[in-house]
Amino acid sequence: MKILVVGCGISGTTLARVAAERGHTVTVIDRKDHVAGNCFDYFDENGIDVHQYGTHIFHTDEKAAWDFVSRFTQWYPYQHEVLALIDGQYVPIPFNLNSIQALFPSTIATRLEEKLLSHFGFNVKVPILQLRQTGDGDLQFLADYIYEKVFLHYTLKQWGMKPEDLDPAVTGRVPVYISRDNRYFQNRYQGIPLAGYTAMIEKMLDHEAITVKLNTPYEHSMKTDFDQVFYSGPIDEYFDYCEGELPYRSLRFEFLTFDRPYFQRNSVINYPCNYDFTRIGEYKYFLDTPAEKTVVSYEYPQAFVNGENERYYPVPSTANQALYARYCEMAERDDKVVFMGRLGDYCYYDMDKAVKRGLYLANTF
Numbered sequence: 001m002k003i004l005v006v007g008c009g010i011s012g013t014t015l016a017r018v019a020a021e022r023g024h025t026v027t028v029i030d031r032k033d034h035v036a037g038n039c040f041d042y043f044d045e046n047g048i049d050v051h052q053y054g055t056h057i058f059h060t061d062e063k064a065a066w067d068f069v070s071r072f073t074q075w076y077p078y079q080h081e082v083l084a085l086i087d088g089q090y091v092p093i094p095f096n097l098n099s100i101q102a103l104f105p106s107t108i109a110t111r112l113e114e115k116l117l118s119h120f121g122f123n124v125k126v127p128i129l130q131l132r133q134t135g136d137g138d139l140q141f142l143a144d145y146i147y148e149k150v151f152l153h154y155t156l157k158q159w160g161m162k163p164e165d166l167d168p169a170v171t172g173r174v175p176v177y178i179s180r181d182n183r184y185f186q187n188r189y190q191g192i193p194l195a196g197y198t199a200m201i202e203k204m205l206d207h208e209a210i211t212v213k214l215n216t217p218y219e220h221s222m223k224t225d226f227d228q229v230f231y232s233g234p235i236d237e238y239f240d241y242c243e244g245e246l247p248y249r250s251l252r253f254e255f256l257t258f259d260r261p262y263f264q265r266n267s268v269i270n271y272p273c274n275y276d277f278t279r280i281g282e283y284k285y286f287l288d289t290p291a292e293k294t295v296v297s298y299e300y301p302q303a304f305v306n307g308e309n310e311r312y313y314p315v316p317s318t319a320n321q322a323l324y325a326r327y328c329e330m331a332e333r334d335d336k337v338v339f340m341g342r343l344g345d346y347c348y349y350d351m352d353k354a355v356k357r358g359l360y361l362a363n364t365f
């Protein structure tokens with residue numbers, strides 16, 4: 001078949017590669033001037049791998065996704081940790097037993113630890129909603145503390161609304177990890193591509209049956225030249241916003257280079273309660289680059305405004321899901337196009353889930 005893939009992000013590229021290996025002829029277009037979509041990175045003049053759309057760590061339990069991308073890159077075996085500034089202390093996030101020890105006097109910390117261990121056991125992730133339901137005053141205190149210090153103000157900044165106005169699933173997700181494991185992810189496979197994400201995507205696209213066209217926005221007239229279209233752009237835009245715009249949150253990144261070896265003590269530090277930015281990422285940590293200078297990005301959340309900034313996070317709410325469902329009904333009537341990716345499926349995907357969906361769709365034709 002002749003296949004058109006709209007979008008050179010990790011979703012579209014995965015599908016394009018598998019389709020090409022199965023003997024199809026694939027054209028991949030992207031309106032940007034670079035491949036890799038939101039995973040795009042580049043090595044700056046100091047040799048530091050800068051992720052242009054924010055810090056990206058590949059992590060997964062999906063062996064098929066890991067095996068697939070590992071055909072196109074070697075890995076730096078990076079294990080991600082995040083610190084948050086809370087009450088003047090830099091503590092591990094997700095909140096764990098070490099965070100408790102760092103923030104509370106030792107008698108209170110020990111009591112909270114014992115209660116957590118006796119209620120839930122060791123090495124368990126407990127959503128704070130569940131922590132609130134134990135009927136124990138100390139655990140209620142801990143849940144309220146974490147809600148206020150870790151979640152409430154961060155959510156107000158990140159989403160521009162209170163946690164209770166978001167989908168309850170989002171609130172339910174904040175866990176307390178009853179463990180001394182400071183890692184942000186516990187996945188089996190985790191790393192940073194040694195030559196960067198862009199190089200990995202370029203290798204995926206390097207196949208004789210794949211043609212890549214950058215600076216090329218999708219037009220409906222293109223459809224006639226192809227048997228099947230896989231569209232990883234925004235589904236509402238495809239249908240000319242006829243039902244209204246799907247809302248997103250956006251981010252403004254402020255990149256700064258400092259003439260010093262390190263800026264902060266960790267790759268990512270969250271500021272849930274202070275400042276207008278939510279976090280600062282420092283890029284040399286990801287590949288442990290021994291440069292004399294360092295590059296950081298400050299992340300300022302903002303509303304997505306079409307034509308002015310980038311779509312980053314779909315806003316999870318019942319109303320938005322209903323709007324998305326109306327576009328899905330229209331999509332079902334168009335049998336030449338299949339939607340995919342974080343914009344086509346209006347769904348936050350980590351990279352591995354985007355790969356998984358690409359691999360799945362490539363098996364459907």
Ligand SMILES: Cc1cc2nc3c(=O)[nH]c(=O)nc-3n(C[C@H](O)[C@H](O)[C@H](O)COP(=O)(O)OP(=O)(O)OC[C@H]3O[C@@H](n4cnc5c(N)ncnc54)[C@H](O)[C@@H]3O)c2cc1C
Nearest residue numbers: 007009010011031037038054056057218233341342350351
């Ligand atoms: C700040 C931030 C941090 C993240 N960190 C992580 C992380 O640490 N780990 C992780 O696993 N995931 C992370 N992610 C998620 C990751 O970025 C996504 O999983 C991934 O980018 C999804 O790829 P995609 O191909 O679906 O979408 P995209 O990367 O957005 O690719 C879609 C492409 O389609 C193109 N396009 C859209 N419309 C058109 C059109 N009409 N015509 C032509 N081209 C079009 C776009 O230009 C874009 O290049 C993060 C996301 C954000 C926002």
